[in-house]
Amino acid sequence: METRELRYFVAVAEELHFGRAAQRLGIAQPPLSRAIQQLERRLGAALLDRTSRTVRLTEAGSVLLVEGRAALEAVDAAERRTRRAALPATGGPGLVLVTKANASSALLARLLDAYAAEPGAVPVEVILCGPAEQGRFLREGRADVALLHRPFDSTAGLHTEELGTEGQVAVLPAGHPLTLRAHLHLADLTGLPGLPLPRWPGPDGSYPPGPGPQVRDHAQLLQLIALGRACAVSPESCRAQLHGDLAAVPVLDAPKVTTVIAWPPHSRSRAVADLVRTATGLP
């Protein structure tokens, strides 16, 4: 199978419309029809149920859509990583680390300091992004390592090492009645009048339906809480970022959060290995 065929099929499978898919691919519709037919013949499998009015995925087609997307991602990642490795000075920014904006900043600072002191350390570029995008960055070859937080972030297809676990606290507007309590339970926080839990975007960038404000990062969230428009349950370490308008109360029965360092399973580069070793050896 050629990546061209895969790209064509994925386009059609996503659009469920040969014309639009062809437009998206920048080719005419007839060659696209033929390419799909040829792919089906080579695979010996019908991928699409098509009448002259509608296109639907077959069982095999659904499999190829998912698997093909993953395969295309792997090819693109290979290309990007090769390009990066070829940049002058043995790879430009050396390492790219991606983490959630405003999360684990203390840990990250310690890690970067400790790694920089290692012999043979290379420059590390830090990318901050929303919670849902980190895995993508790694899988697409845009980044070499990530700091993730289980159980929130998916570690599917990644190598990980645990760096530490912490409890969670409820973040509330200062002065809220609950801030007087020494500790809370999750049940105390559901359905608080006027303080809904926020909604985070899913892996596809869309927000789940329901009440609660839409947020993209922690800074937005904290601002909303300070304004008295939301509350949240966050890892303890976020306390370092709380200012006067916010208060934190431990939530006893919230799941423990584990910070892990993650990297794609193939990248066996010395720099990644060193960084991971440094991270696991942090005090």
Place this chain on the structure above:
Amino acid sequence: METRELRYFVAVAEELHFGRAAQRLGIAQPPLSRAIQQLERRLGAALLDRTSRTVRLTEAGSVLLVEGRAALEAVDAAERRTRRAALPATGGPGLVLVTKANASSALLARLLDAYAAEPGAVPVEVILCGPAEQGRFLREGRADVALLHRPFDSTAGLHTEELGTEGQVAVLPAGHPLTLRAHLHLADLTGLPGLPLPRWPGPDGSYPPGPGPQVRDHAQLLQLIALGRACAVSPESCRAQLHGDLAAVPVLDAPKVTTVIAWPPHSRSRAVADLVRTATGLP
């Protein structure tokens, strides 16, 4: 990047010889040279250092070799899984489960029984293989699920759920002096006269250097121990397979072994999900 280019490059990078690589690919050498040049131009990166006598990988070339192999594997897996999904009766053998020969047989039997009793269960084909091949089976799309044993087996790039942990025992020839002890430590087993630890093949199928007999599966190993030519440290559950000539003694400081069920991160098929759910719910 097209898979054709990737295949060409991987062949050359593995052979480090254009002529042999071309022969392996079934094409002539000049088109291969041109294809590599074109790939290098498109990537804007030198992949190979070549004099007229020798070919060597550049930094970027090493990256592309590793990443490209992974990408090709992903493409092949997509193709195989699609073919499987298109077989008559909604996918032929339904599910393919791969596990080490002679390992966790009791757990496997319970799992298969419990799953078969589920509503909507599909036929499960069981493949037994050597310890190093399981990951490959999953990644290449030949199998849907595997039973792995941490920390021995690599779970790189796979989703896993823990099924249970167990201690390890030393497996010794019956009558050996150590079998009289109630328990052992790892130190008791290093350098036992005439009873070396066996060597297992690595992921590439080759054996590490050193003393000790080469074994491919547990049955071979047990036979060697019964003959008084080796000893081994194995998970407790292997006791069920020991016959009169063999004895097991707990090893207190051996690492705990965790049996996990593993599957490739994309396959979100109902059958795999059901099987995993059944497995984690086992008594």
Place this chain on the structure above:
DNA sequence: GGGCACCGATACCGTGCGGGTATCGATCAG
């Protein structure tokens, strides 16, 4: 040191495949 063998690069040529335009046939809306 010169002839030789080896190996990758270059030059040149044919053809098959990927892509384009025009059109058909089926299906649904009104």
Place this chain on the structure above:
DNA sequence: CTGATCGATACCCGCACGGTATCGGTGCCC
């Protein structure tokens, strides 16, 4: 019944891929 829509088919063109012949550089060996 008619027009609109959409995928399939027919046909043609250009190029990129593969093949053969050959060159140029390099290490080896007598």
